[in-house]
Amino acid sequence: MDIQSITIAIMSLIAGIGVFLIACKMMSTCMETLSGEKLKSMFQKVSSNAFLGVGIGAFATAIIQSSGATTVMVLGFVNAQIMSMFQATTLIYGASIGTTITGQIVALGMFGAKTISTTVIFSTFAGIGAFITLFAKTAKWKNIGAMLAGFGMLFVGLSMMSSSMSEFAQDPSIKNLLQTVQNPIVVILIGTFLTALINSSSVMTSIAITMVFSGLIDLDQGINLALGSNIGACITGVMASLTGTTAAKRCAFVNVIYKTIGVILFVIIGYLMGLFSDGSLTFGTLFEKMFPKVPQTQLAMFHTFFNCAIVLIIMPFTKPLIEFSKKVIKERISVETDEDQPRLSFINDNMLRTPAVAVAQLKNEIENMAQVSLVNFNRACEIVCSLDYKDLDQFRKDEVKLNYINKQLMRFSVKLSNLLLSESDRRFVSTTFKTISDLERVGDYAENIVEYADSLKNNEDKFSEEAVKEIEKVRLQVNKLYEEVMKAYMKNDLSKLYLINQLEDGIDDMTKKMELNHIKRLEAGECSVNVGAQYLSLATNIERIGDHYLNVVKAVDNSNLI
Numbered sequence: 001m002d003i004q005s006i007t008i009a010i011m012s013l014i015a016g017i018g019v020f021l022i023a024c025k026m027m028s029t030c031m032e033t034l035s036g037e038k039l040k041s042m043f044q045k046v047s048s049n050a051f052l053g054v055g056i057g058a059f060a061t062a063i064i065q066s067s068g069a070t071t072v073m074v075l076g077f078v079n080a081q082i083m084s085m086f087q088a089t090t091l092i093y094g095a096s097i098g099t100t101i102t103g104q105i106v107a108l109g110m111f112g113a114k115t116i117s118t119t120v121i122f123s124t125f126a127g128i129g130a131f132i133t134l135f136a137k138t139a140k141w142k143n144i145g146a147m148l149a150g151f152g153m154l155f156v157g158l159s160m161m162s163s164s165m166s167e168f169a170q171d172p173s174i175k176n177l178l179q180t181v182q183n184p185i186v187v188i189l190i191g192t193f194l195t196a197l198i199n200s201s202s203v204m205t206s207i208a209i210t211m212v213f214s215g216l217i218d219l220d221q222g223i224n225l226a227l228g229s230n231i232g233a234c235i236t237g238v239m240a241s242l243t244g245t246t247a248a249k250r251c252a253f254v255n256v257i258y259k260t261i262g263v264i265l266f267v268i269i270g271y272l273m274g275l276f277s278d279g280s281l282t283f284g285t286l287f288e289k290m291f292p293k294v295p296q297t298q299l300a301m302f303h304t305f306f307n308c309a310i311v312l313i314i315m316p317f318t319k320p321l322i323e324f325s326k327k328v329i330k331e332r333i334s335v336e337t338d339e340d341q342p343r344l345s346f347i348n349d350n351m352l353r354t355p356a357v358a359v360a361q362l363k364n365e366i367e368n369m370a371q372v373s374l375v376n377f378n379r380a381c382e383i384v385c386s387l388d389y390k391d392l393d394q395f396r397k398d399e400v401k402l403n404y405i406n407k408q409l410m411r412f413s414v415k416l417s418n419l420l421l422s423e424s425d426r427r428f429v430s431t432t433f434k435t436i437s438d439l440e441r442v443g444d445y446a447e448n449i450v451e452y453a454d455s456l457k458n459n460e461d462k463f464s465e466e467a468v469k470e471i472e473k474v475r476l477q478v479n480k481l482y483e484e485v486m487k488a489y490m491k492n493d494l495s496k497l498y499l500i501n502q503l504e505d506g507i508d509d510m511t512k513k514m515e516l517n518h519i520k521r522l523e524a525g526e527c528s529v530n531v532g533a534q535y536l537s538l539a540t541n542i543e544r545i546g547d548h549y550l551n552v553v554k555a556v557d558n559s560n561l562i
Contacts, residue, residue: 030147
């Protein structure tokens with residue numbers, strides 16, 4: 001090959017890798033969006049059953065075409081303390097199996113070279129998908145079109161990579177140079193480094209398949225590159241865990257350890273196979289006999305076999321691996337046991353890699369914020385009625401927590417709204433800004449109520465027994481309203497909207513009655529002007545709290561999710 005031919009081949013290879021990467025991202029994003037509800041329901045079913053976890057992890061990764069996205073999402077669940085390390089580890093096992101589907105698709109696209117190749121056939125989906133996206137009227141069909149376009153582009157990139165590899169394979173000097181790199185450890189390290197560099201084991205394995213198919217490297221070299229890609233793929237989880245909790249770091253560590261153990265085990269088995277057969281038996285020769293004359297399938301099947309085998313081998317040792325990770329990565333007591341430090345319970349930015357699941361967790365975080373607001377409202381009523389400040393410190397801490405959650409949810413919702421979402425998820429996210437503000441206002445009104453208590457105490461005043469009974473009655477009504485509102489919000493169910501409106505109307509009636517009764521007590525000289533002023537303000541605040549809770553359920557109606 002002359003310089004010009006080498007330059008063109010290199011440029012074609014880079015272009016092919018670029019198109020392939022973009023296609024993988026397009027497919028992943030669109031399939032996440034289209035299968036969002038299924039993903040949410042699947043991850044809700046994760047239990048202590050290891051095989052169920054592996055199955056869910058494999059299926060989810062096969063859907064979204066990215067083990068990195070699944071791993072990062074799982075680490076986010078661990079970070080939010082809504083998934084145990086054992087559950088997360090089994091999901092990560094499954095992700096390593098699910099990601100092998102990409103290699104199988106790539107291998108499938110290399111058949112039919114003597115007629116119309118499957119690569120050409122599948123590449124036409126790029127045009128079909130583009131036309132669907134261009135003329136589609138609904139978001140669902142636009143996503144379907146984009147997914148088909150990504151699927152087709154994957155084979156366009158594959159064709160470009162394969163073509164450039166074939167060019168290199170025709171040059172004896174390049175081919176001989178690559179053939180000299182036969183040391184398994186060296187090839188595995190190369191695969192590890194390149195996978196970490198491009199941040200995709202699927203792309204690295206696909207490149208290895210095209211190199212084997214074009215004859216640029218032999219099958220054993222391709223196998224070792226695939227082995228290295230499994231270790232290199234761990235870099236995504238490691239990077240995601242750096243800003244996470246100790247539990248997330250341990251999960252990422254277990255991922256590295258189990259894949260490294262699997263690679264070492266297969267290297268040892270390969271060495272023993274060669275040792276006892278005078279070098280005639282290797283994984284390469286074994287899979288060549290199993291799938292003759294189809295080198296692309298040989299490597300794709302080995303990759304699937306390897307990932308399935310190491311999961312089966314390592315599963316019985318999951319708990320010891322987790323215990324080992326706890327000994328290696330110590331608990332950060334000074335940071336993680338600080339209960340006063342406000343933090344989110346269900347979401348973190350790593351979840352944005354899987355928008356469909358991030359939406360579900362956003363709703364859970366909003367429910368958590370609503371619960372904090374209600375608890376503080378109840379504390380405020382207790383303080384103002386009894387003038388007992390024993391819970392004031394916790395009230396202040398939760399008020400800080402509410403403000404923190406408010407800011408973080410707003411920031412997270414903005415980021416989430418800029419991602420590709422299903423139509424229903426997009427409508428839901430658009431309503432969250434108002435919902436978050438409503439819940440934050442509940443916290444502000446609770447703070448006002450505590451200030452009324454301060455005024456009473458400073459003036460050595462207090463509410464009459466009759467006033468306290470009225471406050472307690474309306475407080476219970478607010479709690480009933482909250483309970484029905486959150487049921488409707490979390491389940492997207494407006495079947496009890498009539499009941500909810502009745503409860504809110506009841507709060508309005510009670511607060512009006514509180515005002516009238518106050519005037520009577522004031523005229524009878526049963527309370528002072530200062531007490532009356534605080535009581536009227538308190539009634540108004542409680543009435544507005546009822547309005548804000550009602551607004552939360554109105555968001556369900558506005559999002560048209562049911």
